[in-house]
Amino acid sequence: MKRIMTAALGAAIIATPAFAEYPERAITMVVPFSAGGPTDTVTRLVAESMSKDLGQQIVVENVGGAGGTLGAGKVAKADADGYTLLLHHIGMATSATLYRKLAYDPLNAFDYVGLVTDVPMVIVARPNFEPADLKGLIEYVKANKDKVNYANAGIGAASHLCGMMFMSAIETKLTAVPYKGTGPALTDLMGGQVDFMCDQTTNTTNQIKEKKIKAYATTTAKRLDALPDVPTAGEGGLPGFQVGIWHAVYAPKGTPKAAIDKLSAALQKALKDPNVVERFASLGTVPVTQEEATPAALEAKLKSEIARWKPVIESAGEYAD
Amino acid sequence: MDLLDNLALGFSTALGFQNVLYCFVGVLLGTLIGVLPGLGPVATIAMLLPITFGLEPVSAVIMLAGIYYGAQYGGSTTAILINLPGESSSVVTTLDGHQMAKQGRAGAALVTAAVGSFFAGSVAIIVLALFAPPLARFALEFGPPEYFALMVLGLIASVALASGAIIKALAMVVLGLLLGLIGRDLNTALPRMTFDLMAMIDGLQFVAIAMGVFGLGEIIRNLDSEQLSRGTVAKVGRLMLTREEARAIVKPILRGTVLGSILGILPGGGALLASFGAYTVEKKVSATPERFGKGAIEGVAAPESANNAGAQSSFIPMLTLGIPPNPVMALLAGALILHGIQPGPNVISEQPTLFWGLIASMWIGNLMLLILNLPLVGMWVRLASTPYHLLFPVIVVFCCIGVLSVNNATFDVLVMIGAGVIGYILLKLDCEPAPLLLGFILGPMLEEYLRRTLLISRGDPSVFFTRPLSATLLAFAVLLLVLMVLPSIRSRTNEALKE
Numbered sequence: 001m002k003r004i005m006t007a008a009l010g011a012a013i014i015a016t017p018a019f020a021e022y023p024e025r026a027i028t029m030v031v032p033f034s035a036g037g038p039t040d041t042v043t044r045l046v047a048e049s050m051s052k053d054l055g056q057q058i059v060v061e062n063v064g065g066a067g068g069t070l071g072a073g074k075v076a077k078a079d080a081d082g083y084t085l086l087l088h089h090i091g092m093a094t095s096a097t098l099y100r101k102l103a104y105d106p107l108n109a110f111d112y113v114g115l116v117t118d119v120p121m122v123i124v125a126r127p128n129f130e131p132a133d134l135k136g137l138i139e140y141v142k143a144n145k146d147k148v149n150y151a152n153a154g155i156g157a158a159s160h161l162c163g164m165m166f167m168s169a170i171e172t173k174l175t176a177v178p179y180k181g182t183g184p185a186l187t188d189l190m191g192g193q194v195d196f197m198c199d200q201t202t203n204t205t206n207q208i209k210e211k212k213i214k215a216y217a218t219t220t221a222k223r224l225d226a227l228p229d230v231p232t233a234g235e236g237g238l239p240g241f242q243v244g245i246w247h248a249v250y251a252p253k254g255t256p257k258a259a260i261d262k263l264s265a266a267l268q269k270a271l272k273d274p275n276v277v278e279r280f281a282s283l284g285t286v287p288v289t290q291e292e293a294t295p296a297a298l299e300a301k302l303k304s305e306i307a308r309w310k311p312v313i314e315s316a317g318e319y320a321d
Numbered sequence: 322m323d324l325l326d327n328l329a330l331g332f333s334t335a336l337g338f339q340n341v342l343y344c345f346v347g348v349l350l351g352t353l354i355g356v357l358p359g360l361g362p363v364a365t366i367a368m369l370l371p372i373t374f375g376l377e378p379v380s381a382v383i384m385l386a387g388i389y390y391g392a393q394y395g396g397s398t399t400a401i402l403i404n405l406p407g408e409s410s411s412v413v414t415t416l417d418g419h420q421m422a423k424q425g426r427a428g429a430a431l432v433t434a435a436v437g438s439f440f441a442g443s444v445a446i447i448v449l450a451l452f453a454p455p456l457a458r459f460a461l462e463f464g465p466p467e468y469f470a471l472m473v474l475g476l477i478a479s480v481a482l483a484s485g486a487i488i489k490a491l492a493m494v495v496l497g498l499l500l501g502l503i504g505r506d507l508n509t510a511l512p513r514m515t516f517d518l519m520a521m522i523d524g525l526q527f528v529a530i531a532m533g534v535f536g537l538g539e540i541i542r543n544l545d546s547e548q549l550s551r552g553t554v555a556k557v558g559r560l561m562l563t564r565e566e567a568r569a570i571v572k573p574i575l576r577g578t579v580l581g582s583i584l585g586i587l588p589g590g591g592a593l594l595a596s597f598g599a600y601t602v603e604k605k606v607s608a609t610p611e612r613f614g615k616g617a618i619e620g621v622a623a624p625e626s627a628n629n630a631g632a633q634s635s636f637i638p639m640l641t642l643g644i645p646p647n648p649v650m651a652l653l654a655g656a657l658i659l660h661g662i663q664p665g666p667n668v669i670s671e672q673p674t675l676f677w678g679l680i681a682s683m684w685i686g687n688l689m690l691l692i693l694n695l696p697l698v699g700m701w702v703r704l705a706s707t708p709y710h711l712l713f714p715v716i717v718v719f720c721c722i723g724v725l726s727v728n729n730a731t732f733d734v735l736v737m738i739g740a741g742v743i744g745y746i747l748l749k750l751d752c753e754p755a756p757l758l759l760g761f762i763l764g765p766m767l768e769e770y771l772r773r774t775l776l777i778s779r780g781d782p783s784v785f786f787t788r789p790l791s792a793t794l795l796a797f798a799v800l801l802l803v804l805m806v807l808p809s810i811r812s813r814t815n816e817a818l819k820e
Contacts (some may be wrong), residue, residue, distance in 0.1 A: 036654060041655050041658050044655075048371065062728075062729065065520075065728065066523060101519075103519060154507060154510075177776055179507075179773075186644055187644050188465070191462065191464060206665030206666065207642075210665060212666055279661055283658065321505075321512060
């Protein structure tokens with residue numbers, strides 16, 4: 001046993017100076033959500049493309065649970081050798097306030113690789129919901145706030161965050177109907193059991209195009225290529241109402257800078273890969289700019305988003321633990 | 322004629338050399354992981370996703386779908402031979418299947434499961450081809466009150482699963498309900514009974530509980546009994562069905578198929594409710610209900626048909642609405658997206674080759690499974706008669722790997738060990754674990770739908786009775802309850818009259 005450990009230690013010492021050759025073996029990229037979901041899809045597309053550039057396979061590992069905090073916590077504690085990465089979404093910023101007993105510090109437990117994409121959201125409703133446009137929706141919701149039901153996919157989910165932001169923007173408290181995930185929530189929306197919700201284009205674009213649900217507004221600054229007829233929230237009377245489910249790649253704190261630089265470069269290359277761009281488009285999103293796919297941009301984004309969501313979550317008083 | 326054209330397109334796609342090959346690889350892998358305890362289709366499909374990047378989308382989906390329904394065939398094998406349900410829908414198969422195995426009729430049980438699954442699968446595929454869009458619309462009619470009513474019906478039916486004392490079955494259902502309530506409350510996100518452990522915040526994992534209570538519990542009991550060297554694992558016995566047995570399974574297979582095809586389209590517990598609903602129906606219509614739980618072949622035929630029919634019809638919501646009804650379908654939807662196809666209402670019209678090719682391949686795959694499984698029956702049975710001291714360590718190792726593979730969480734393995742100890746105690750107390758598992762799954766859903774209904778109706782419970790579908794289902798539940806209580810009342814009055 002002792003001999004094996006000495007050998008391993010020796011190997012580690014020999015390997016360190018030659019770090020320029022990183023990566024020497026497969027890299028694990030943890031997704032803190034279950035396989036098949038929107039974040040998992042984004043991860044697999046990016047990981048596949050980055051693998052080609054790095055010359056080593058990136059293995060996607062799904063560590064779901066507790067709104068993404070279990071997977072993030074696992075990576076926070078992992079060896080900072082560049083062989084364990086995390087792809088997380090906006091939940092990294094909101095969990096700082098949503099969870100009061102978090103096992104790690106979202107701001108200080110990670111090194112940053114870069115942003116990946118900012119998935120837009122759409123305010124959607126059951127097909128026969130009365131209001132004609134976003135203005136009408138706001139008036140209707142305010143007048144009937146005891147009757148209206150809005151759905152979300154559970155506390156901490158993208159739809160929950162957007163819903164909180166919407167209520168705070170129109171200064172009206174509504175009845176939220178939580179579901180276990182977007183699928184059942186959308187089913188009930190199509191079936192007319194609930195009135196409206198706000199969810200990522202990943203989940204809603206197709207149903208909107210097929211008129212199975214009604215779209216009121218996007219949460220973006222500009223109209224989306226995938227849904228050119230849907231106005232932005234700004235156009236519809238809610239200036240500044242922007243919510244995007246941004247995704248980013250992290251590594252445990254203390255990962256060698258050489259590795260981070262290499263990963264960042266590979267990420268930037270992956271985001272230019274025509275295959276990735278095309279698949280992102282079918283998800284209703286676009287890769288971030290090259291400047292945003294950097295450690296500095298991600299650090300700034302995370303800081304500003306933690307600060308932005310803190311008051312929204314605290315005033316709603318909804319915590320996840 | 323449209324349908325014939327479409328089917329012709331489908332078969333011409335599915336019968337291409339490459340697609341037949343991938344279909345075969347899929348069902349073979351599915352059978353294998355179905356047989357290995359704990360390893361489920363979700364983990365397997367997730368692992369194989371990267372490999373499918375280079376394939377045509379149709380071939381990829383054909384293979385991944387094959388893994389899913391192949392696992393339904395394989396899952397019954399362990400349920401019957403070693404009393405280990407690989408997933409929720411094969412829990413019911415353990416009841417009579419394993420009893421048959423203990424009586425040396427493992428072969429007959431396995432053949433019944435394979436034939437029933439094939440027939441049910443074939444019928445459900447036709448249903449899928451003919452009625453997918455209207456069935457999807459029907460599924461949308463199911464709102465929270467309807468699901469609640471369905472869960473009530475299911476829970477009442479679950480007591481009928483017990484072959485021993487009713488009071489013990491009730492206690493097991495309630496224990497299951499309690500275990501199911503562990504974790505974060507959906508509406509307020511407040512943790513319940515989690516002991517402040519983050520690992521428990523999403524509740525306990527079904528596979529861990531099932532592997533523990535059934536698998537490990539049974540292993541511990543086998544090890545403390547005297548027949549250690551031989552084990553309680555199935556004797557070989559005759560492989561084929563007798564003429565009486567063949568006749569006995571025809572109607573259960575038909576009934577199971579109908580129930581499975583309908584309930585399979587409902588998201589959530591569809592396939593599971595179908596399998597034990599089918600069991601309950603058989604027990605009710607049988608002239609000799611006392612045989613159930615002691616090796617009744619109908620108790621294998623009906624639920625096995627129902628769960629395979631349900632597995633096929635669960636494709637309907639995914640392919641027609643773009644909404645996956647269970648984790649496997651979510652993964653398949655993800656695979657389609659990775660291949661640049663957005664699952665949704667327009668898949669049938671925009672990707673006819675994919676849709677019809679998949680449907681045709683499912684029939685071909687089911688046929689392959691039948692051909693693959695029948696000759697394997699003899700092999701499985703012999704494999705299971707391996708000396709127990711060699712077999713049980715292998716089972717334990719695979720249980721651990723399987724449980725770990727679901728979420729990559731070592732905590733789940735600890736949960737399985739704990740559940741194993743509890744399972745052993747329950748066996749010693751003559752309490753059956755099947756009602757516990759059903760309570761565990763149905764309890765949280767019952768709560769979820771009840772609270773959602775009341776949230777939407779602002780606390781008014783009359784919606785349960787004013788909506789026709791939910792009122793009908795609740796009426797069925799009452800009827801079932803009366804039917805169950807009636808015989809005992811009658812026998813009691815008879816006794817009273819005698820005195």
